[in-house]
Amino acid sequence: MPAVGANFRAAREARGLSLSEVAEDIHIRAVYLAEIEAENWRAIGAPVYVRGFLRTYARFLGLDPEEAVAEFNRTLPVAPGLNSQEHTAVMPERAPRGLSPLIWIAGVVAVFLIALVIYNAVTLRRSAPNQIVAGIPSPTVLPSVTPMASASPPLVQPNTLSLRISAPSWIRVTIDGNVSMEGTFPAGTAKSFHGRAALVRIGNAGGVELLVDGKPVGKLGGPGDVVERSFAL
Known part of the structure; x- marks a missing residue:
């Protein structure tokens, strides 16, 4: 099976496109496209970004994005003792005799809280975008995010990704490998x-508009569409 990079380069050249032309269309820098081919x-970054770039580039070229990602995954080293095709859930061990009951109780509470967080995230993603929700709780934003005043936005700096929300939507933004924003946000949030x-x-692509360095990227999908997209800033 031809290497994924060779497939991408052959498909691009068959279309008569340069790296800079592709970069302009899919908003991924030409230097990253060259590294993919x-x-x-390692020059691109963490595997999560490589996978995102591969999917975007593959769709543009008319290739199978999941096949490209699978080919990339086969190049990654497998940790000793792990089967890459099997993921076994690790159950919490019973507290050994002699340990304080408080330690056992703390473990049970931790497992319950993790399950609750996962359940809430799944529920938010499946909720209909046009459903009227009474009393939407305030979104939980990590401390690294600085709230922006929607009435008087500052000058756009280079390497900037901006979001403008016109309809309630669940959103997660990961910057340089760190989750910077996650939750359900109301219309009018910027x-x-x-x-x-x-x-x-x-979670509601039709209700969120994106801008890169002040230039509109547009909406990534329609109302209710769940969309994931990577950007090189």
Whole structure:
């Protein structure tokens, strides 16, 4: 089976496109596209960004994005003792005799809280975008995000990703490998982020508009569409 980088380069050249022309269309820098075709994965960054770039580039070229990601995954080293095709859930061990009951109780509470967080996240993603929700709780934003004043936005700096929300939507934004924003946000919310690479997942793509360095990217989908997209800033 031909290497993924060779497939991408052959498909691009068959269309008569240069790297700079592709970069302009899919908002991924030409230098990253060149690294993909050379399969120089370390120069791109963490595997999560490589996978996002591969999916976007593959869709543009008319290739199978999941096949490209699977081929990339086969190049990654497998940790000793792990089967790459099997993921076994690790159950919490019963507290050994002699340990304080408080330690056992703390473990049970921790497992319950993790399950509750996962359940809430799944429920938010499946909720209909046009459903009227009474009393939407205030979104939980990590301390690294600086709230932006929607009435008087600052000058746009380079390497900036901006979001403008016109309808309630669940959103998660990962900047340089760190989750900078996650939760359900009401219409009228505006956020900006600075970094090298961004991964955005939106639960209501029709209600969120994105801008890169002040230039509109537009909406990534229609109302209710769940969309994930990566950007090189």
